[in-house]
Amino acid sequence: MVTKTDRIVDGALYVFLGLFALSTLFPLYFVVVMSITPYTEVLRNGGFVIWPSSVTLEAYEQILASARIPDALRITLIVTIVATTINLIVTTLLAYPLSKKSTPGRNGILLAIIFTMLFNGGLIPTYMVIRELGLYNTIWAMIIPGTVSTFNFLIMKTYFEGLPQEIEEAARIDGCGEIATLWRIVLPLSAPILATIGLFYGVGHWNEYFKGIMYVSDKDLAPIQVVLRNMIQTPSVSQELSLNASKVAQLPPETIKMATVTVAIMPIVLVYPFLQKYFTKGVMIGAIKG
Amino acid sequence: MNQTLAQTKQPAAPLKSAARRKSFASLYRGRWMILMMIPGLLYYLLFHYLPMAGILIAFQDYNLMKGIWKSPWVGFEHFRTMFQSPDFPQIMKNTLLISIYRMIFNMIPDMLLALLLNEIRSKWFKKVVQSITYGPHFLSWIIVYGIVFSFFAPGAGLITTLFREWGWGELNLLTDPDYFRSLLVVSDLWKNVGFGAIIYLAALGSINPELYEAAAVDGAGRWRKMWNITLPGIRSVFVLLLILRMGSILDAGFDQVYIFLNARVFGVGDIIDTWVFRQGLEQLNFSIAAATGVFKSLIGLIFILGANKIAKKVGGSGIW
Numbered sequence: 001m002v003t004k005t006d007r008i009v010d011g012a013l014y015v016f017l018g019l020f021a022l023s024t025l026f027p028l029y030f031v032v033v034m035s036i037t038p039y040t041e042v043l044r045n046g047g048f049v050i051w052p053s054s055v056t057l058e059a060y061e062q063i064l065a066s067a068r069i070p071d072a073l074r075i076t077l078i079v080t081i082v083a084t085t086i087n088l089i090v091t092t093l094l095a096y097p098l099s100k101k102s103t104p105g106r107n108g109i110l111l112a113i114i115f116t117m118l119f120n121g122g123l124i125p126t127y128m129v130i131r132e133l134g135l136y137n138t139i140w141a142m143i144i145p146g147t148v149s150t151f152n153f154l155i156m157k158t159y160f161e162g163l164p165q166e167i168e169e170a171a172r173i174d175g176c177g178e179i180a181t182l183w184r185i186v187l188p189l190s191a192p193i194l195a196t197i198g199l200f201y202g203v204g205h206w207n208e209y210f211k212g213i214m215y216v217s218d219k220d221l222a223p224i225q226v227v228l229r230n231m232i233q234t235p236s237v238s239q240e241l242s243l244n245a246s247k248v249a250q251l252p253p254e255t256i257k258m259a260t261v262t263v264a265i266m267p268i269v270l271v272y273p274f275l276q277k278y279f280t281k282g283v284m285i286g287a288i289k290g
Numbered sequence: 291m292n293q294t295l296a297q298t299k300q301p302a303a304p305l306k307s308a309a310r311r312k313s314f315a316s317l318y319r320g321r322w323m324i325l326m327m328i329p330g331l332l333y334y335l336l337f338h339y340l341p342m343a344g345i346l347i348a349f350q351d352y353n354l355m356k357g358i359w360k361s362p363w364v365g366f367e368h369f370r371t372m373f374q375s376p377d378f379p380q381i382m383k384n385t386l387l388i389s390i391y392r393m394i395f396n397m398i399p400d401m402l403l404a405l406l407l408n409e410i411r412s413k414w415f416k417k418v419v420q421s422i423t424y425g426p427h428f429l430s431w432i433i434v435y436g437i438v439f440s441f442f443a444p445g446a447g448l449i450t451t452l453f454r455e456w457g458w459g460e461l462n463l464l465t466d467p468d469y470f471r472s473l474l475v476v477s478d479l480w481k482n483v484g485f486g487a488i489i490y491l492a493a494l495g496s497i498n499p500e501l502y503e504a505a506a507v508d509g510a511g512r513w514r515k516m517w518n519i520t521l522p523g524i525r526s527v528f529v530l531l532l533i534l535r536m537g538s539i540l541d542a543g544f545d546q547v548y549i550f551l552n553a554r555v556f557g558v559g560d561i562i563d564t565w566v567f568r569q570g571l572e573q574l575n576f577s578i579a580a581a582t583g584v585f586k587s588l589i590g591l592i593f594i595l596g597a598n599k600i601a602k603k604v605g606g607s608g609i610w
Contacts, residue, residue, distance in 0.1 A: 006512060013409055020403075021422040024480065027437045028426075030448060034440055094330030097323035104313070104320045109331070116338040118537065119591050122583025123563065124570040125344025129337065147333040178322040207430030210545060214571070225432045229549060232432070232439050254446045261436035268428050275428065276421055 028265070035059055035258035039251055059251055059259035069260060071220065072227040075139065079223060080205040083143040087201040088194060090147050091156055096182050099160035117150050123214075130215050141215035142208060142223065149204070152197045159193040160186065196278035199271060206267055228260055348581035354574070368581035377565060385561040388471055388542040393535050395475045400486030401528065405520065407487065408494045409512075420491075423484025431546045434481050438473065438550075439464070465554040474550060474559075478543070489531070490524050497523040529601050537594030540586045562586050 030050075036059070037052040063069045097103045098110060120126075126145070135141040163186065171181045187194070209225035216222065222230075235253065317324070348368055350361040372378060403423065410416045426434070441449045442463040453461040463469050501519045510518070544563035551559050562582060570579030 009512065010409070010411075013406055014412075014415065017406060017410065017415075017419045021419045024423050024426065024484070027441070027480070031437055031440050090329045090333065093326040097320075097327050100323065102316070102320065103323045103327075104317050105324075109327070112339075113334060116334060118594055119342070119587055120338065121341025121344050122580060122587055123566050124576055124580040124583055125341035125347065126337065127571065128344055128347070128576070129340050133336070144333075145337050147337070148330055153330075179326070182326075203428050207428075207432075209430060209432055209549075225430050228436065229432045232436050233552075252446065254440070254443060257436065258440055261433055261440075264433055264436075265429060272425060272428065 031258050031261050031265075035255055035262050037255070039255065042252060042255075059255045060263070062251065062256060063260055063263065068222075068227055069224070069263070072222055072224040073263070075221060076206060076208075076223040076225070079139065079142045079208070080202055083146060083205045084198055084202045086143065086147060087149075087152075088198055091149075091153050091197065092182075092187070092190075092194075094148060095153055095156035096160055096186065097178075099157045113150060113153065127214060135215065137216055137218050137221065139221060142205075142211045142221075145211060145215070146201075146204070146208075149201065152200055156193055156197055159190065163189055192278055195274065199275045199278065203268060203271065203275065224264055228264055231260055232257055345580065345584050347577055348584045350577060352577045352580070354576070364577075368577045369585065372578060372582050372585065377560075380557070381560055381562050381565045384558060385540055385542045385563075388474060388547070388559075388561060389539050391471060391475045392478060392543070393532075396478060396482060396486060397528070397531060397535065399479055399483050401490050401524065403483055404487040404490030404494060404524070405516070407491060408520065420484065420487075424488060425484070426481045427485035429481065431481075431549050434477050434546075435549045438477055442473075464550075465552055467555050467558045470550070470555040470559045474543070474546060477550075478546065490527060493524045493527040494520065533594060533597040533601055536597035537590050539593050540589050 033049060033052060036055045036057065037049045038054055038056040038058075041049055041052055041054065098106055100106070130136055130141055130145060135144060167185055167189075168181055171185045176184065207225060208223060209229060212221075212223045212226040344358070347358060347361070349363060349365060350358070351364050351367075352358070352361045407416055407420060410419075439447065441447050442461065444450060444460070444462050444464070447461075449463075450461045453459065463473060497519065502515055505515050505519060540562055542561040542563070544561070544567070547559060547561050548564055548567065551564060563586075566579045566582050566586075569575045569582070
């Protein structure tokens with residue numbers, strides 16, 4: 001019983017959503033175009049180009065030749081890898097016992113963890129704790145303070161609760177201790193959730209800039225997001241990057257800025273297909289149970 | 291469930307020592323589980339509960355040299371200073387306005403997008419639109435600012451240039467106080483609408499399809515079905531998200547605002563968190579900054595508890 005108005009409404013929906021998706025993509029496309037358009041073409045077109053007739057990678061050569069960007073990328077990469085590893089280990093070790101009703105003190109601990117979602121000490125006391133612990137101005141200041149995300153913890157706990165108990169019980173009867181059960185039985189069954197949570201954590205670390213401005217003042221430890229921010233906000237890029245000024249003069253600062261934005265987006269785009277595969281499920285579990 | 295619990299508990303009550311022996315036994319049996327939790331618990335203790343104790347400095351004249359043990363106590367003096375500060379009404383107003391704008395212009399579009407996607411029958415189209423629209427959620431605010439910059443940069447941005455070409459004059463959106471809040475809300479929309487829609491889509495997916503079939507048999511059209519089946523189906527999710535939003539009403543989004551903020555738009559864009567950041571870390575007024583932080587956390591807690599209570603009273607279910 002499909003009426004004519006129904007068909008018109010359907011058509012309008014497809015058009016609207018299609019345009020909506022395109023307008024979501026366009027800004028990203030435009031950033032990339034801006035980063036590869038030669039200056040001569042920018043000038044010829046009075047400022048901007050939607051479809052460049054020729055392409056140059058000069059801006060990328062420049063930022064990779066600078067000292068700042070490769071250093072910042074290295075710092076961020078180290079933080080992302082080390083922190084994600086720690087995240088996965090600690091979150092698993094916390095979520096597994098708390099997924100079992102028999103663990104002593106379970107309810108109290110869960111309550112205490114969930115309470116931190118409702119109330120926190122605030123910016124300044126946290127900052128002071130970081131200082132007191134001697135983490136200030138070390139790379140660890142960008143790693144340790146984000147060891148467990150309560151949201152990810154809840155997703156993981158819910159996943160463990162949903163695993164079939166019979167297999168674990170069988171392992172127990174065969175003489176496996178808790179740690180052996182976790183390692184040999186539970187973890188192999190948990191690959192999808194480990195991937196999801198690992199990606200969540202990893203993307204979070206790659207995008208992290210708050211810890212970079214709060215807990216680190218040493219310029220050599222600045223992560224890519226902090227360098228990017230300083231770059232976008234200064235009119236002269238060459239100073240920020242300590243680039244060769246005569247070479248930079250051939251490129252507008254916007255081109256270099258957008259090339260850096262593109263570099264910072266790239267890893268996210270690369271992991272996005274994987275992220276997408278798992279995360280809808282992850283969000284749903286977290287949303288329903290958390 | 292409650293009854294069985296009560297039944298198992300009752301016989302244990304008179305035998306206290308037996309109960310104690312039992313709890314030691316369960317501690318011993320759970321020793322590996324407890325050991326496993328230690329790193330995680332230590333994390334929560336150090337980075338969540340220790341800072342809560344650090345709230346004490348809000349009641350002190352905290353001095354970095356003297357530390358928390360030797361700094362003099364001043365009671366509520368910093369709270370008084372904060373409330374009387376000329377900045378206070380300004381940052382309160384900015385925080386509340388930005389927060390409420392976000393509530394309206396993010397929650398409703400999230401839901402609308404989900405409702406529209408729900409009407410789409412072609413599976414691949416739905417999937418493609420979804421995958422594209424929730425992508426930006428995973429980009430950092432710095433990158434979003436970079437994109438905003440590519441559009442509105444004075445002189446070279448896409449929209450700025452278009453304005454000049456069309457003879458509409460120079461556009462300086464990034465430093466224009468009239469558009470700052472809109473800029474925040476619109477870029478937030480671009481970044482998060484697809485992600486926000488997911489949770490509604492999940493709720494929509496759990497609606498029993500038989501309801502729609504039955505409604506169709508009864509001759510209900512698209513709008514009737516949406517009004518009588520779809521909307522009630524996502525009501526509880528909407529309420530839940532609203533409660534959570536209420537809890538963070540004084541969180542106008544430090545991550546985004548700090549990056550977008552510049553001297554020209556302080557009057558409309560300076561929020562509690564950015565103010566605390568400057569007071570504490572730039573001017574080293576730790577105590578005032580901490581006092582403001584405490585005020586903010588407390589209001590948040592009161593709002594979330596209150597909203598939860600109201601939600602329960604009005605007939606829905608709260609978060610807990």
